[in-house]
Amino acid sequence: MADAHEDNTGSLKEQLAKVFELSLKVTVPDEPEVVPLIAPCSKKETGDYQCNNAMSLWSKIKGKGTEFRGPQPVGQAIMRNLPASDMIESCSVAGPGFINVKLSTKWIAKSIQKMLTDGIDTWAPKLLVKRAIVDFSSPNIAKEMHVGHLRSTIIGDTLARMLEYSKVDVLRRNHVGDWGTQFGMLIEYLFEKFPDGEVNDQDIGELEVFYKASKQRFDDDAEFKERAQQAVVSLQGGEEKYRKAWAQICEISRKGFEKVYQRLGVHLEEKGESFYNPYIPETLDLLKQKGLIEESEGAQVIFIEGKKIPLIVVKRDGGFNYASTDLAALWYRLNKEKADWIIYVTDVGQREHFEMFFTAAKRAGWIPTDENKYPKTSHVGFGLVLGDDGKRFRTRSTEVVKLVDLLDEAKTRCKAALVERGKAAEWTPEELEQTAEAVGYGAVKYADLKNNRLTNYTFNFDQMLNDKGNTAVYLLYAHARICSIIRKSGKDIEELKREGQIKLEKDEERKLGLHLLQFPEVVEEACTNLLPNVLCEYLYDLSEKFTSFYSECQVVGSAEEISRLLLCEATAVVMRKCFHILGITPVYKI
Numbered sequence: 143m144a145d146a147h148e149d150n151t152g153s154l155k156e157q158l159a160k161v162f163e164l165s166l167k168v169t170v171p172d173e174p175e176v177v178p179l180i181a182p183c184s185k186k187e188t189g190d191y192q193c194n195n196a197m198s199l200w201s202k203i204k205g206k207g208t209e210f211r212g213p214q215p216v217g218q219a220i221m222r223n224l225p226a227s228d229m230i231e232s233c234s235v236a237g238p239g240f241i242n243v244k245l246s247t248k249w250i251a252k253s254i255q256k257m258l259t260d261g262i263d264t265w266a267p268k269l270l271v272k273r274a275i276v277d278f279s280s281p282n283i284a285k286e287m288h289v290g291h292l293r294s295t296i297i298g299d300t301l302a303r304m305l306e307y308s309k310v311d312v313l314r315r316n317h318v319g320d321w322g323t324q325f326g327m328l329i330e331y332l333f334e335k336f337p338d339g340e341v342n343d344q345d346i347g348e349l350e351v352f353y354k355a356s357k358q359r360f361d362d363d364a365e366f367k368e369r370a371q372q373a374v375v376s377l378q379g380g381e382e383k384y385r386k387a388w389a390q391i392c393e394i395s396r397k398g399f400e401k402v403y404q405r406l407g408v409h410l411e412e413k414g415e416s417f418y419n420p421y422i423p424e425t426l427d428l429l430k431q432k433g434l435i436e437e438s439e440g441a442q443v444i445f446i447e448g449k450k451i452p453l454i455v456v457k458r459d460g461g462f463n464y465a466s467t468d469l470a471a472l473w474y475r476l477n478k479e480k481a482d483w484i485i486y487v488t489d490v491g492q493r494e495h496f497e498m499f500f501t502a503a504k505r506a507g508w509i510p511t512d513e514n515k516y517p518k519t520s521h522v523g524f525g526l527v528l529g530d531d532g533k534r535f536r537t538r539s540t541e542v543v544k545l546v547d548l549l550d551e552a553k554t555r556c557k558a559a560l561v562e563r564g565k566a567a568e569w570t571p572e573e574l575e576q577t578a579e580a581v582g583y584g585a586v587k588y589a590d591l592k593n594n595r596l597t598n599y600t601f602n603f604d605q606m607l608n609d610k611g612n613t614a615v616y617l618l619y620a621h622a623r624i625c626s627i628i629r630k631s632g633k634d635i636e637e638l639k640r641e642g643q644i645k646l647e648k649d650e651e652r653k654l655g656l657h658l659l660q661f662p663e664v665v666e667e668a669c670t671n672l673l674p675n676v677l678c679e680y681l682y683d684l685s686e687k688f689t690s691f692y693s694e695c696q697v698v699g700s701a702e703e704i705s706r707l708l709l710c711e712a713t714a715v716v717m718r719k720c721f722h723i724l725g726i727t728p729v730y731k732i
C-alpha cells in the first residue's frame with residue numbers, strides 16, 4: 143500500500159486522479175505513465191466519480207504474461223492498492239473493472255469551507271498556457287458593428303475572462319479592419335465633401351451612410367474610381383494628407399465602437415490590420431525561404447493540401463490582403479508577443495480562411511502540427527444570429543441592427559418590468575437604473591453564451607428577458623434571493639466563516655456541495671474546449687440544485703442554520719464568479 147498522500151490542490155477530478163495514479167503505479171509497475179481516466183459517474187446511484195482504466199489496461203497487459211485474469215480483477219487490484227485518502231468514503235468495482243468512488247461527505251464540506259476562507263481564486267484551474275491572445279470583436283472601420291461583431295465581442299470577452307481567471311496572461315486584441323482598398327474611396331469622398339480637410343464626427347454623421355455614399359460615387363463615376371484607386375496608393379505610400387484623412391475616419395469609427403464596449407463593460411486593445419502592414423514583406427520573405435510561396439495566375443499563393451483554391455498572399459496588382467495581414471500578425475504574435483495560444487473569434491463563415499493560414503504556419507514550422515502542443519492557434523467559430531422569422535437578424539427597415547439600439551431596448555424593457563414590480567417606489571433612481579442595466583445587458587450576453595456557439599441562435603427579447611427558465615434574469619434573481627436569505631438571517635457571515643462549520647447531512651445539501659466543488663473542472667473544460675456554454679450549463683444547474691436544497695432544508699431558524707448559511711454563501715460566491723466570467727454584473731437585491 144502506497145503512503146497516504148494528500149495533495150489538496152487542483153480540481154476535484156485532478157485530486158482524485160492523483161490518488162489513482164499512486165495505485166496504478168503499484169498495480170501495474172511495468173506500465174509507466176498510465177494516465178488515470180477519471181470522470182463523474184453517469185448514474186449517481188453508483189457513486190460520484192469513476193475510474194475507467196481497467197479495460198484499456200487489461201488489453202495492454204494481457205499478452206504479457208500478467209497474473210490478472212481479466213479486466214475486473216485489474217479493477218479490483220487498482221481499488222485494493224488505493225492509498226488511504228480523506229477524499230474517498232468507499233469504492234466498488236462494477237462490470238469490466240469500473241471503479242466507482244463515493245466521495246467523503248466530510249471532505250466535500252471541508253473543501254468548500256476552505257474555499258470560503260481562502261477565496262474562490264484558489265479554485266482557479268491551472269492551465270499549461272502562460273500567455274494567450276484573444277483576437278475578438280474586430281469590426282471594420284466605417285462600417286456599422288453588426289450583431290456578428292456583438293457575438294464575437296461577447297464570446298471573446300468571456301473566453302478572455304475564463305483564461306484570466308485561470309491566471310493566464312491575456313492580450314485582448316481588437317483586429318479592426320482599418321486597412322484596405324475601401325479607404326481610397328472613403329478618403330476621396332472626404333476630400334470632395336470637405337475640401338479644406340477640417341472635419342469632425344458631427345460633420346460625417348453616421349459613418350455607415352458616409353460609406354454608402356462614397357461607394358455609390360465609386361460605382362457610378364469612373365473618374366472618381368480612378369482617383370480613389372490612386373488614393374490607396376498615396377495612403378499606402380504614407381503621404382501626409384492621406385494618412386491624416388485615414389486617421390480621421392478611423393477615429394470617428396473608434397468612438398462609435400467604444401460606446402458599445404463601454405456599455406458591455408468590455409475592454410480591448412486595438413492593434414488593427416494597419417499595424418501589421420510593415421511586417422508583411424519580411425513575413426512573406428520567411429515563407430518564401432521555406433519554399434511555400436508560388437506564383438499562380440499573376441498572384442503569389444500558398445497551395446494547401448486538400449483545398450482547391452490556394453491562399454492568396456499577394457494579389458495580382460501587387461497589393462496585400464486579409465491573409466497576408468493575418469500571416470504577419472501571427473508571426474508578430476508568436477515572435478514579438480511570445481504568445482503560446484492564439485485564439486480568433488469570428489463567425490464560422492471564416493473557418494476556411496483560418497484553416498488555410500494555420501496550415502501554412504504549420505508547414506512553415508511556426509507552430510507544431512500536433513494540436514495538443516504549444517504554441518497553438520484556435521479558430522473559435524460561431525453561428526448566425528437569427529430573427530423570429532428564422533432569417534438573418536434584421537430590423538424592420540431590413541438594415542443591419544444597431545448594437546446600441548439593442549442594448550437600449552433590453553435595458554428599457556428591464557426597467558419597465560422592475561417598475562411594474564413596484565421597484566420605482568422602493569429603490570433610488572440610480573438603483574433602478576443600475577439594476578435595469580445589469581439585467582438587460584446580462585440577458586443579451588447570456589442568451590448568446592448559453593448556446594453552443596457553433597449553432598445559430600434566435601434573438602428574442604421576450605425569451606431572454608423571461609424571469610423563468612434558463613435566462614440571466616432568472617439566474618440574477620436567484621442570486622439576489624440567496625443574498626437576501628443571508629441578509630435576513632442577521633448573522634455576520636465573516637464571523638460564521640471563521641467559527642462555523644459546514645455539514646452536509648441531507649441529500650440535497652450534499653448534492654449542492656458536490657456541485658460547488660466541481661466548479662474548477664468545469665471552468666477548465668470550458669477553457670480547454672473554448673466553450674462558454676459549458677459554464678452556463680453549470681451555473682443553471684447550480685441554481686437548480688440550490689432551489690432543491692432550499693425547498694428541502696429550512697435555513698433561517700433551523701438547528702443547522704450556521705452550516706446552511708455558509709452553504710448559501712458558498713453558492714453565492716460561486717455564482718458571482720460565474721457571472722464575472724460571463725461578463726454579467728450581479729445584482730444583490732430584487
Ligand SMILES: NC(=[NH2+])NCCC[C@H](N)C(=O)O
Binds near residue numbers: 277279282488
Ligand atoms: N485576425 C482576424 N482575422 N481577426 C478577425 C477579423 C474580423 C474581420 N474584421 C471581420 O469583420 O470579419
